[in-house]
Amino acid sequence: MTVTKETHTPNEAFVLHPGGKFTFEERSKPTIQSPRDVIVQVMATGLCGSDVHYWQHGRIGRYVVEKPITLGHESTGIVVESGSSVEGLTVGDRVALEPGIACNTCNHCRNGRYNLCKDMRFAATPPYDGTLARYYRVPAECCFKLPSHISLRDGTLIEPLSVAVHSSRLAGNMQEKSVIVFGAGPVGLLCCAVARAFGASKVIAVDVVPARLASASNYGATHTYQMTSGKPDENAADLLAAAGLGLGADIALDATGAEPCLNCGILALAQGGTFVQVGLRKPNLSLPVGQICDKEVVFKGSFRYGPGDFQLAIGLLDSRRVRLDGLVTHEFEFAQAENAFENVAGRAGIKSVIYGPGVDEKAANVASEY
Template identity: 65%
Template sequence: MFSTESAQNHDQKLNEEKPAWSTQDVPNHAFVLLETRKFGFEERPMPTLQSPRDVLIRVIATGLCGSDIHYWHHGRIGKYVVDNPIILGHESAGIVEACGPDVKSLAVGDRVALEPGVGCNTCEACRSGRYNLCGSMRFAATPPYDGTLATYYILPEECCFVLPPHISFQEGALVEPLAVAVHCCRLAGDMQGKSVIVFGAGPIGLLGCAVARASGAATVVVVDIVQSRLDFATRFGATATYLMSSQLAEVNADIMLAQTRLSEGADVIIEATGAEPCINCGIHALKRGGTFVQAGLGTPVVSFPVAQICDKEATFKGSFRYGPGDYKFAVELLRSGRISVKELVTHEFSFVEAEQAFINVLERRGIKSIIYGPSVDKKLVNETAML
């Protein structure tokens, strides 16, 4: 921990530089999931900077993710178990409230997107540029680490990305899932002129579709079981869609390839559902020598035609969160206008309505739900977005 004198100096600087729209002495309210899987509101201690590179952020907007719903509804994801109260949320944007003495690229008042995972920076994975695989990763809203559905959150400088002036806090919160989609597409390699099939028209699938198009893919087919989501995908960049039926995976694949004129199969499959029928269909629809990227998580163990992978000499890749450069590229896609994410936000909730937001996502209403931070005024958010 850095010196008390340094902390006092920066606290004094913080008080001198507080923007007019920032509230001083705002308590740290938190939306907490209890071990009983019930929700509650608590006032937590004010977080303090633990490193000279740390940044204190006031959280303005947070998007809900499927993992948040899974922890609430099932109490665990794989080995990560909710056995103590935890604050959920990890798709967030906010305002810099204080900076440690070694922070150089940020200033109080900056509007930032939060990359919610902090690696150890010393293990082999981190040192080789694959920090998303760090075994000591401290990731927001993954037990035992609290998430961002609170007034304040602390991250190191390198995990805070300044938002362009024309990008809203809502859009800033969606940088996180956009970075997931960027990582998927980067794993697939060069997409220029390629054909891509994306399974799932939820947020990650839709963003995968958009990133693939922005990366030069000539054909992007989006597959889902809900026609309304496919209709949205068409407006969001898909060149074609396919409504998945209950038929055998290979039958669905044959029909889809015939309808989309991909007689030899797709160069790239991005699977964003985790559903076994979609995985199997994707493998059958993959071109010989193609690349299959698995992003969706469903049932932990699935059965799929591994012989097809061997026969096609296909490349099967798992995709986990995001790595170096993915957040930066995601912000650049928004800044340049090559991708727009504002259309994905279909529901907005105040902090006191957070539980209703969870119910909304559980019942699959709309596409992306946003929860505003404690005491955040929506009008104020829209005004400060253009500062």
Template identity: 75%
Template sequence: MSATQDDALSANRAFVLHPGGQFTFESRSVPTLDSDRDVLVRVVATGLCGSDVHYWQHGRIGRYIVEAPIVLGHESSGVVVKCGSAVGGLSIGDRVMLEPGFACNTCHYCRGGRYNLCEAMHFAATPPYDGTLVKYYRAPSEYCYKLPSHVSLRDGTLIEPLSVAVHSCRQAGIMQEKSVAVFGAGPVGLLCCAVARAFGASTVVAIDVVPSRLESAMKYGATHTYQMGSASPEQNAIDMLAATGLEDGFDIALDATGAEACLACGIHALTRGGVFVQVGLGKPNLSLPVGQICDKEVMFKGSFRYGPGDFKLAIGLLNSRRVRLDGLVTHEFPFSRAEDAFKNVAARAGIKSVIYGPDADEEEASRGSD
């Protein structure tokens, strides 16, 4: 193995969530490379996800429960500081984005090209596996992707949610010249708008209840916006279609909210034979207009994280500048104020909040390598 220097790397500072919702800073051991294909990454920036906040506030997501101290964070970029002897394509000093879920690569899901469904997945910040709000993080080299030279380490944190959007849009099928409704104008919803347009959708309508978020949507691919009102889902669907001139309904609906009213509205707003993709998670059991699904022969699909090719496609969209990330990061926090970042996301302030890693150079984080 090679390293930046022969002398030992400094202690691995970590931001740790304890059962019950308390945070502490801890000094942990620097990870060793378990394989000659592993790399060690100095984490420079980490974007906060709604799941991180949910673990903090509620202590669980479904069957995943915070029963022991855990490091959160899974949307991270950084710099390679150590490489295993068999690592190819990466070198010390490379700026990379981390894909935070490590599959087994041997089960029938992995071998069938659906590794996101691997039952042995080690996903960062999902109990019992620690996440990336640390100084140093070990990862297999195949889960590290070089950043385009014009993309900063700060904006590189958005490649993980961009890959979620890519996977969701691929689940919907061909989008060329199609009309697409995107429910939710948070980070993933906005990126779904951007990817849908990059995939050739002729009409992309962003739907939300917050006017400021809808204003942002017009910068990231939406051709129209609609502010959901207090009327029934059926009436909101009628009003939305009338406002956008799509009386026959949308070809595709993507829901990034998990809210029952949005699911129902989206199904009512679909054309016959349309496709509905569930992107965001809300309550585990919802009431849906099954009659509409059957009457229209709607195809209802789930979407879970990302799979083979999604990260590479996301980076390709950035390389070609068909998708831009400028302005999506609205709040930046030093590592010492990590808990403030969690509070900021919980308050729904801005679009995306980023925490800089321990001892990170914020100037380094905000520029590309051009």
């Protein structure tokens, strides 16, 4: 595989401007600033709903696009430079990127919850640039070698797989438990896969789109249920009947952030069940608090991923307990990046991937050559 190493090569970037306009720009190539830094040539980047949300709405909560920003944070690449203190990585290594750099000194970081660090510099979250460029600089500890059988294209799914791992770990012991997963998009399907890998006896995938549910069994779902526009209690009763869960489910993971799904999930839980909120949409929703109290439901929020989640995600892939085949349904050259955003906004397929500038698509689709 050809890797660009010339220092004079421009750092092409796909840039979002306030107001929603995209441009292609040549920016300075990042340089080693710490002995622990590596420079990665970005080979492929998966598009996330947050990228599209910044494009369409200009903000997510308190994070506002106030100046031009490069989006993208689900990336793989090849190490092209490394700092003097880097160990375990060499030029030419194929890596998945963990796209957040914590301060490592605050109480949250010191207590092993660096995803809650208030000074987190997370790619594609204003004001920090993301990975839709030729080159990206990260500390070596944010690079994870890809299993030999995982292509650079499919490796872009390690970031959302780590989200699924984190939320599933928050849910607690899944061995022989019943798990409902709301949303059959990339994160929801990966939650299904992780739940099964963690020993769940039943995994019920729920969505409103039949085409998405049709593929859920390939990723660990034992049952599927198509939500209707009916009342949450009716959907919950029908869901439980369809899955043979008379007393309710042990765990519910919501990857949608949609109020009907939250309500249905809480109603479908058994006494003492656990609900984990994985996806976000509107910041303020109405919840059946009476049911939460009556059942003594444990309700948890899940935010990105923390220590060990990327390693565990890669371990699940390395052991083939989780498979990524078929999740990438649309691929785009770098020059077609805006088309990729439109594709995701139109909810076409499951996962869309944008290749880096000058990347050979065929080379990115094969497993390791090393």
